[in-house]
Amino acid sequence: MTVLVFVDPEFPAGRPADPSQPQLSVLDQGVTRGDGVFETLLYTGGAVRKLDAHLARLESSAAMCELPVPSAQAWRSAVGTAVAAYDAARSAAGATEAPGMRHEATVKLVATRGPEGATHGTAWVTVSPAPELGQRQRETGLSVITLDRGYDSEAGDRAPWLLMGAKTLSYGVNMAALRHARKQGADDVIFVSSDGHVLEGATSTVLLAHREGPLKRLVTPTLQTGILPGTTQGAIFAAAQSAGWELGYGPLETQDLFEADAVWLVSSVRLLAPINSIDGVGIPRDRELHAELARMVDGIR
Structure with a gap:
């Protein structure tokens, strides 16, 4: 239909x-x-x-x-x-x-x-x-692999004609990355720049969280690396700030993902999908943090 x-x-x-x-x-x-x-x-x-x-x-x-x-x-x-x-x-x-x-x-x-x-x-x-898969992945979570995007984190400044940060119809590379991930037994990817900075998913934004006692901090990669600004990430950040969370904007390296208390891929249709593993290594899944963020996402209009 x-x-x-x-x-x-x-x-x-x-x-x-x-x-x-x-x-x-x-x-x-x-x-x-x-x-x-x-x-x-x-x-x-x-x-x-x-x-x-x-x-x-x-x-x-x-x-x-x-x-x-x-x-x-x-x-x-x-x-x-x-x-x-x-x-x-x-x-x-x-x-x-x-x-x-x-x-x-x-x-x-x-x-x-x-x-x-x-x-x-x-x-x-x-x-x-x-797709019903998106709703299921909110509950079951994702396994992802990291892939080299093929350019460094400053390429967007040097070459604005690459249209980094624009949501264009040229999604052939993104779809090829997802097919590659599935051949490796994973659900999705996180792109990394050639100089080691975490970028974004094939169709999503990366979020990670840290908990230090009562303090909760939410972090996403910096837009200065040429990634697409996420509308869902922006809405979550606004809600989290109102709830007293601290916010951060990278730059992030792959090791930061493994040291986080929880990591998600977020997008407008799939919403908040927790990551279970990256490159075959298990990722902590703080269910309390996830539940709090999920409530924020449900309130987005």
């Missing part, structure tokens, strides 16, 4: 379309060159979570790519049309939630440069059921 709505200036509320029928030109540069940006959001409980943060990051990614994109209001209207149509379709189909699991859907915003020579790009919203 997938709903598709194009962001179209001639349709203020968005233009619904049939996702099972051809809709996109084979000449679109989003297809031929990966020239575009995207965001993936979680829709659950009747709300699209962190829409403001995702729209802001989409605008930032587009600016880095010098890519014109629709206005925030145009995206909002199309998202509203899409989730309303999705809810109506589920209701008409008599859909129910699986036992012990709340229904979750992914809302994806995509903007491309359009066909070569076109006067404007292509933009659309889809809504579809979220």
Whole structure:
């Protein structure tokens, strides 16, 4: 069950379309060159979570790519049309939630440069059921391996054309890394720079925590290494700071992961997934810290 709505200036509320029928030109540069940006959001409980943060990051990614994109209001209207149509379709189909699991859907915003020579790009919203694997991994946790990203932590400053920190459609390397991890018997990866700095997951942000008596500290890699700023990480940090946690922003090395009291991969759809092992070495899993952070994540809107 997938709903598709194009962001179209001639349709203020968005233009619904049939996702099972051809809709996109084979000449679109989003297809031929990966020239575009995207965001993936979680829709659950009747709300699209962190829409403001995702729209802001989409605008930032587009600016880095010098890519014109629709206005925030145009995206909002199309998202509203899409989730309303999705809810109506589920209701008409008599859909129910699986036992012990709340229904979750992914809302994806995509903007491309359009066909070569076109006067404007292509933009659309889809809504579809979220993979149940993400919900399970919140409970079971993850095994990950570290992989060399192939550049040092200062490459982004030297080469801004690499678009580090932009969420572009060019995810071939990320998907190849996940396939490699699964061939090694792992669930996911943590990228490390060639000079030893912890970066990010293939589709997630790294968080680690330390507990020293009553003091709790939450740390994430520094953005100066060229990683994507995580919307979920940002929301968790805001909630943790309000709860009295200390916050830190790297730089981190691999050894810091093993010395933490708990480590997570966080993302907008999978949310908070604890790491059980890194490179085959077990990682502590402080269940009290995890439960407290999980409550914070549940409160994010």
